[in-house]
Amino acid sequence: MKTTFKKSVLAFLTCVLALAFALTGCSGGGKDPKANFVGSWQYSGGTLDGEELTDEYMDMLKEWGLNCVLILDEDGTGVLDMFLEVADLKWEAKDATTVTITAEDESHDLKLKDDKLVLEVEGDKLIFTKSDKDLSGTVKKDREAAEKEEEVDEAVEDDDVQSVEISPAVTVADDDLCTITITEKFKDDWGDIGFVVNITNKSDKDLTFYAPSGKTNVNGTMKEPWFSANLMPGTSATEEFTFSSGELDSLDDLVNTTIGIDAYLTDSYEDVASYSATIA
Structure with missing residues (x-):
């Protein structure tokens, strides 16, 4: 009698556990x-x-x-x-x-x-x-x-900073929208090499200027520089047009360079102008 009762209880528990595992599997609860x-x-x-x-x-x-x-x-x-x-x-x-x-x-x-x-x-x-x-x-x-x-x-120490004036300055843009001129070559204390850019927003719009991909060439080789400048209407700024460390080893490498600078409306990202110029 007792043995039959124990068997019945065990059978019942086995069914309950089997049902619980089945429900867990159906609900995806076993997924890590x-x-x-x-x-x-x-x-x-x-x-x-x-x-x-x-x-x-x-x-x-x-x-x-x-x-x-x-x-x-x-x-x-x-x-x-x-x-x-x-x-x-x-x-x-x-x-x-x-x-x-x-x-x-x-x-x-x-x-x-x-x-x-x-x-x-x-x-x-x-x-x-x-x-x-x-x-x-x-x-x-x-x-x-x-x-x-x-x-x-x-590795680069402060006394490694170099700059060379570009005379006369190279005009990249000069229209109703803006003026952009290149005035110097430089190597900074991070080892980055590039140009000093003077830029004026002559429009009544908030403009952002940047270096688009595929428009800058250094001595016959395409490069991907870094340049970004946001200017409110009627304002000017001096920014750096920079080549990442390792792309150029010295200022002597920065020759026969054609640079590209584009502009877009800051609020809408609508492209409004594209400029380029060559620096010997």
């Missing part, structure tokens, strides 16, 4: 939440200082060669490459929609929503979209560039 986050994520928009980062803005960053990539590896490590600032990190999935990343002793939660990872910090929002490509090569390239810049920064 880490699987939702592993892979390469690319910055795709958001807000900054209350302003929405539009597709045009994102295209501009891409043209400038600026990347923002988040990689989360299966072993709980990863890397954040934010515009050439590369930081290693650790991460863990708190649940199926929340991942915590920790880098340089700071931790932040990212929320998974509509297949996008969203990071909100001090009112700003960064949105990452899952890439179908492995972006570790991009991160490696940016890391090497950052390390090289740091090495140059440590």
Whole structure:
């Protein structure tokens, strides 16, 4: 009698447990939440200082060669490459929609929503979209560039700073919109080489000037320089048109240079002008 009763209880418990496991399997509760986050994520928009980062803005960053990539590896490590600032990190999935990343002793939660990872910090929002490509090569390239810049920064002393006046100054633009002139060649204390640019916005619009991809040539070789200047109507500025460390070794390399500078309306990102000039 007692034996029959025990068998009945065990049989009942076995059925209950089997049903519980079946329901858990159907609900997806057995899936490791880490699987939702592993892979390469690319910055795709958001807000900054209350302003929405539009597709045009994102295209501009891409043209400038600026990347923002988040990689989360299966072993709980990863890397954040934010515009050439590369930081290693650790991460863990708190649940199926929340991942915590920790880098340089700071931790932040990212929320998974509509297949996008969203990071909100001090009112700003960064949105990452899952890439179908492995972006570790991009991160490696940016890391090497950052390390090289740091090495140059440590190796170059203040007395290595050089400048050579360009006389007469080279006029890149002189119209109703703006004037742009090149007045010097320089090598700074980071080892970067480039030109000093004087620029005046003569229009009634807020303009941003930049160096577009594929328009600058140094002695027969295409280069990707860095240049950006935002000018309110009627204002002037002196900026640097710079080639990254390693692209040019000395001022003597900066010869027979054709530079390109374009302008767009800051508020709408609408291109309004394109200029170029050659410096011997």
